[in-house]
Amino acid sequence: MDFRHIFVPFNFYSNFMFLAPSILVFIIFLTLQIIILLIFLKAFSSRQRSKKGSNQPVSVVIAARNELNNLKTxxxxxxxxxHSDFEIVSVDDRSDDGTYDFLYEENKTQPLLKVVTVKDTPNKMNPKKYALTLGIKAAKNEIILLTDADCIPESDQWVQSMTSQFGVDTTDINLGVSLYQKQKGLLNAFIRFETINTAIQYISLALSGLPYMGVGRNLAYKKELFLKNKGFNSHIDITGGDDDLFVNKHASGKNTSVSLGSETLIYSIPKTSWSDFFRQKIRHISVGKHYKFKHKLILGLISLTHLGFWTALIFSGVLLMEPYILMSGFILRTLLLYLTFMTACKKFGVRFDLWGLVFLDFIFVFYYLSIGIRALFTKRVRWS
Structure with missing residues (x-):
């Protein structure tokens, strides 16, 4: 009788244990990355069509400092x-480029527009948060919809689409997606990739019942929630965080909803130089130090496994270790990455050129490592 088949599991285990340490590390990081991508994919794949609520009154609030040309657009x-019932509250935050005069003239002819002017900012208060606070307090409606002056709605149904979720009594916060306009060049491709990648993370986790951030370019919440929790008081002196820190502190799986699709999209004007882009991202990422511990742990795991996957792949590949394992793992993760981006972009209502996805994903590792280290030691950033 042939007993050799009994020892197959033992031989497989022994062979696995005698793999080079770098290959074992690669397999561990690969496995974690696959799990993370499957969680993202499941969140978008299982999303049901949102229910439309009633046309409740809405106040669109914009804080602007020297944004004359953008406001004109x-x-x-x-x-x-x-939308049948909404107002626009534009806060002029100490502008000196003619913004005040423009808004003053607009206010004469546009009944939808309400203008709030900031002449001075109190000491130890972040200027943008102070401007937004005045705008929200001046708003006459319960539902607050936020965007920035350099943004453009993709559809004339943006206000309706971003606020219809408030027809459900449990919704206090609604998250939207804001992307960047397509232009030529590697920088623009990377900015758009980074923005979609970020949206995939925070939207998929919100759909999974774990909201941790939103973007102020496309975010809605109830005025009552803002006033009851004293607005940005817990992080009033931090530059940035008027969107993600507020959501991080007050959002839960029960009170937060998501609006997706082309009608909900906001597009922003992208940076045109790497230095300006890096400064912007350092400001954004530095705020992450103030997230709840569980959110920092999850985001840290996502970033660590991403970095570990590419590092172990390159190191083992250079040493020509187990090429079949490396190639198989690389192909499997790449297919899942493409499927995740394709599914998410379809839900977002946006087209993204996927031919350079692997390259952009590769350089994202070194970008995030560099920006993350700089953001960790950055203490002061400014609201321009």
Whole structure:
């Protein structure tokens, strides 16, 4: 009788244990990355079509500092929004480029527009948060919809689509997606990739019942929630965080909803130089130090496994170790990455050129490592 088949599991285990340490590390990081991508994919794949609520009154709030040209583009887009009852609250934050005069003249002819002016910011208060606080307090409606002056709604149904979720009594916060306009060049491709990648993370986790951030370019919440929790008081002196820190502190799986699709999209003007982009991202990432511990742990795990996967792949590949394992793992993760981006972009209502996805994913590792280290030691950043 042949007993050799009994020892197959033992031989497999022995062979596995005698693999080079770098290959074992690669397999561990590969496995974790596959699990993470499957969680993202499941969140988007299982999303049900959202229920439409009633046309409740909405206040669109914009804080602007020296944004004259951008306001000239944005405000007409907001005036034409297909919502039956909304106002636009534009806060002029100490502008010296003619913004005040422009808003003053607009206010004479546009009944939808309400203008709030900031002349001075109190000591130890972040200027943008102070401007937003005045705008929210001046808003006459319960539902607050936030965006920035350099943003453009993709649709004239943006206000309606981003606020319809408030027809459900349990919704206090609604998250939207804001992307960047497509332009030529590697920088623009990377900015758009980084923004979609970030959106995949925070939207998929919110859909999974674990919301941890939102973007102020496309975010809605109830005024009552803002006032009851004293607005940005817990992080008033931190530059940034008027969006993600507020959501991080007050959002839960029960009170937070998500709006997806082309009608909910906001597009922003991207940076045109690497230095400006890096400064912007350092400001954004530095705020992450103030997230709840469980969110920092999850995001740290996502970043660590991403870095570990590529590092172990390159190191083992250079040493020509187990090429079949490396190639198989690389192909499997790449297929899942493409499937995740394709599914998410379809849900977002956006087209993204996927031909360079692997390259962008590769350089993202070194970008995030560099920016993360700089953000960790950055103490002061400014609201321009």
């Amino acid at each position: 944005l405000l007409p887009k907001l005036y034409s929004q297909g």
